[in-house]
Amino acid sequence: MSVYKLDYLDQLEAEAIHILREVAGQFERPALLFSGGKDSITLVHLAEKAFRPGRFPFPLVHVDTGHNFPETIQFRDELIERIGERLIVGYVQDAIDAGKVEEQTGKNASRNALQTVTLLDVIAEHQFDACIGGARRDEEKARAKERIFSVRNEFGQWEPKRQRPELWNIYNGRIRKGENVRVFPISNWTEQDVWNYIQREQIAIPEIYFAHERECIVRGGKLMAASPFLNMDAEDVPFRAKIRFRTIGDITCTAAVASDADTLDAVIREIGDSKISERGARMDDLVSESAMEERKKNGYF
Amino acid sequence: MDILRFLTAGSVDDGKSTLIGRLLYDTDNILEDQLEAIERSNRKNDDGSINLAVLTDGLKSEREQGITIDVAYKYFSTAKRKFIIADTPGHIQYTRNMVTGASTANLAIILVDARKGLVEQTHRHSFIASLLGIPHVVLAINKMDLVDYDQAVFDKIANDYRHFVEQLAIHQYTFIPVSALKGDNIASRSAEMPWYDGPSLLEFLEEVPLASKGDVNLENSRFPVQWVIRPHAEQYHDYRGYAGKITSGIFRIGDKVTVEPSGIPSHIKAIEVGGQKTEVAFAPMAAVLHLEDEIDVGRGDTLVKSDGQVYVTQTLEGDICWMDNRPLNPDLKYIIQHNSKQTLCYLRDVLYKVNVNSLEKNYTDTSLGLNDIGRVVIQTAEPLVVDLYEDNRSNGSAIIIDERSNVTVGAVMIRSAE
Numbered sequence: 001m002s003v004y005k006l007d008y009l010d011q012l013e014a015e016a017i018h019i020l021r022e023v024a025g026q027f028e029r030p031a032l033l034f035s036g037g038k039d040s041i042t043l044v045h046l047a048e049k050a051f052r053p054g055r056f057p058f059p060l061v062h063v064d065t066g067h068n069f070p071e072t073i074q075f076r077d078e079l080i081e082r083i084g085e086r087l088i089v090g091y092v093q094d095a096i097d098a099g100k101v102e103e104q105t106g107k108n109a110s111r112n113a114l115q116t117v118t119l120l121d122v123i124a125e126h127q128f129d130a131c132i133g134g135a136r137r138d139e140e141k142a143r144a145k146e147r148i149f150s151v152r153n154e155f156g157q158w159e160p161k162r163q164r165p166e167l168w169n170i171y172n173g174r175i176r177k178g179e180n181v182r183v184f185p186i187s188n189w190t191e192q193d194v195w196n197y198i199q200r201e202q203i204a205i206p207e208i209y210f211a212h213e214r215e216c217i218v219r220g221g222k223l224m225a226a227s228p229f230l231n232m233d234a235e236d237v238p239f240r241a242k243i244r245f246r247t248i249g250d251i252t253c254t255a256a257v258a259s260d261a262d263t264l265d266a267v268i269r270e271i272g273d274s275k276i277s278e279r280g281a282r283m284d285d286l287v288s289e290s291a292m293e294e295r296k297k298n299g300y301f
Numbered sequence: 302m303d304i305l306r307f308l309t310a311g312s313v314d315d316g317k318s319t320l321i322g323r324l325l326y327d328t329d330n331i332l333e334d335q336l337e338a339i340e341r342s343n344r345k346n347d348d349g350s351i352n353l354a355v356l357t358d359g360l361k362s363e364r365e366q367g368i369t370i371d372v373a374y375k376y377f378s379t380a381k382r383k384f385i386i387a388d389t390p391g392h393i394q395y396t397r398n399m400v401t402g403a404s405t406a407n408l409a410i411i412l413v414d415a416r417k418g419l420v421e422q423t424h425r426h427s428f429i430a431s432l433l434g435i436p437h438v439v440l441a442i443n444k445m446d447l448v449d450y451d452q453a454v455f456d457k458i459a460n461d462y463r464h465f466v467e468q469l470a471i472h473q474y475t476f477i478p479v480s481a482l483k484g485d486n487i488a489s490r491s492a493e494m495p496w497y498d499g500p501s502l503l504e505f506l507e508e509v510p511l512a513s514k515g516d517v518n519l520e521n522s523r524f525p526v527q528w529v530i531r532p533h534a535e536q537y538h539d540y541r542g543y544a545g546k547i548t549s550g551i552f553r554i555g556d557k558v559t560v561e562p563s564g565i566p567s568h569i570k571a572i573e574v575g576g577q578k579t580e581v582a583f584a585p586m587a588a589v590l591h592l593e594d595e596i597d598v599g600r601g602d603t604l605v606k607s608d609g610q611v612y613v614t615q616t617l618e619g620d621i622c623w624m625d626n627r628p629l630n631p632d633l634k635y636i637i638q639h640n641s642k643q644t645l646c647y648l649r650d651v652l653y654k655v656n657v658n659s660l661e662k663n664y665t666d667t668s669l670g671l672n673d674i675g676r677v678v679i680q681t682a683e684p685l686v687v688d689l690y691e692d693n694r695s696n697g698s699a700i701i702i703d704e705r706s707n708v709t710v711g712a713v714m715i716r717s718a719e
Contacts, residue, residue: 170700
């Protein structure tokens with residue numbers, strides 16, 4: 001066996017860094033979409049490897065639903081402070097105040113779907129031509145079909161039937177004015193790969209990924225964090241439980257799992273043993289078999 | 302642990318999706334909620350067992366039509382390897398999708414229905430695997446349960462294939478008798494075929510050595526520059542790092558290199574990988590290289606180790622797969638992208654078109670439309686720094702972009718250069 005052999009995590013890392021540098025080389029106004037979740041945190045770590053000791057050739061962009069886990073926002077601000085890069089925040093509340101979108105009503109109301117409008121507004125305002133995101137193909141079956149350089153039309157829409165062929169490691173980022181490209185450098189990573197990488201690289205992540213006590217309620221068989229943003233009624237009786245989050249999204253649509261895993265090792269062990277996929281905890285995906293595909297067609301990332 | 306990228310080729314009826322579903326299922330890579338989603342979708346096999354094919358059809362239109370249109374990437378892993386599957390449609394109208402999936406694959410699984418033997422599709426799929434230089438081919442002879450697990454059926458198909466494959470550039474191939482539906486020889490060896498003493502499909506995928514030049518090339522050292530790192534901070538006043546990915550070969554501090562296409566020589570002064578200084582870096586690492594001399598190097602240039610032939614050329618000849626509804630137009634300017642370099646080009650001369658089923662070359666009708674494959678001479682506006690595809694997949698490939706639509710319309714495997 002040759003000694004010139006790369007471990008699989010190194011291969012995935014090299015692929016992602018190559019993609020990030022292609023974004024830097026091909027676009028005039030790129031941005032990195034940062035949610036505060038582990039996948040976008042991993043992207044920031046990869047960007048440091050790709051561009052240091054230089055600056056990032058793009059700002060970070062956070063689409064803030066206003067319905068956040070407080071721990072996520074604190075983590076975000078500390079991260080920005082540490083890396084010294086620019087953060088742009090787009091507020092869903094602004095779109096609501098401007099009457100561009102209407103807040104959902106009812107018990108399961110969530111601002112998750114409203115994010116798309118704010119995202120497209122931020123893209124338009126800053127004239128971003130490429131937005132880097134942490135989506136992975138193993139997450140969901142529509143994502144399994146999406147390109148690494150995924151072109152969106154003037155309306156921000158993904159057109160699955162008009163996708164460009166993407167061959168070898170050659171990325172075609174040519175677009176017309178008004179179009180933009182969503183770029184997914186960790187497309188080929190699985191959830192397990194991300195966790196293994198976080199462990200290997202000792203990447204800091206928000207505390208809510210680890211087991212902690214929290215006020216919860218049960219909705220549709222899922223554990224949800226009790227919060228002022230969740231429309232609760234008499235049936236929703238909060239109780240304290242030891243839980244952690246496997247994925248971080250809007251607080252109103254991200255379910256928790258009961259867990260004692262309070263270290264990275266324990267979390268990785270638990271995921272390895274898990275019989276449920278990561279997006280099984282995302283209420284937004286359980287709506288229908290095509291939920292993700294439909295959202296992407298509307299401009300979601 | 303390393304990564305094996307493979308593609309599966311076969312028509313809907315060959316049970317390709319079932320094979321992938323079976324691989325994922327038998328390696329515990331399908332989870333309960335995904336199974337529930339399949340149950341919810343209410344598509345069952347005739348015998349009431351769950352339809353594993355549903356797992357791989359990602360788009361609504363695909364599920365509605367019951368066919369795979371686009372390349373879907375699937376992931377699973379065992380203790381030995383991480384696997385990336387490019388699940389590609391088999392029909393001739395999706396040749397371009399198979400070419401796409403094949404471009405990054407180390408291995409192709411070509412499915413054959415044991416009842417039918419080699420068919421036109423087998424020829425086409427093998428031809429594409431050969432054209433794209435996939436180093437390893439597995440002919441999975443499927444539906445053995447429907448021919449009573451008969452060794453004679455298997456032997457005949459294997460013999461036919463050995464004969465056929467002689468005309469192709471496929472050097473490593475193997476035959477495995479399977480039943481995707483029943484799970485025979487997929488994740489574990491089948492008790493139904495005691496006459497077969499080879500590995501199960503999964504064992505083969507776990508063990509096949511990824512050491513050929515088509516898997517990773519450690520001989521021809523190439524470093525296409527993607528980005529120049531020049532920090533403005535005072536402590537990095539003299540820092541000038543060339544960021545890119547080593548697409549092939551090995552670079553060490555002190556190595557003599559030339560910057561192509563300008564041809565200016567220099568030496569490697571320092572190497573960084575992931576922010577750490579290192580003495581040596583090799584493909585496929587992302588790295589930052591520093592040169593001894595202050596010379597003009599930018600995106601699109603390639604650092605080449607002065608240890609072998611590289612072509613710096615404006616005239617290329619290559620096989621091309623056409624991927625657009627609008628046919629190749631010899632009078633039109635296109636953009637050719639080779640690694641990080643884009644330049645204008647003409648595709649003036651199509652030498653012949655290949656019938657992808659019979660492999661015959663047509664020298665009279667040389668029009669190339671969607672899914673056609675032919676041989677073309679390419680003139681580029683600026684010089685490219687290339688290798689031949691059979692020597693170096695990463696530096697011997699390019700894509701063609703239509704300036705009008707910005708769409709990728711062609712895939713090029715470079716076969717000769719001046």
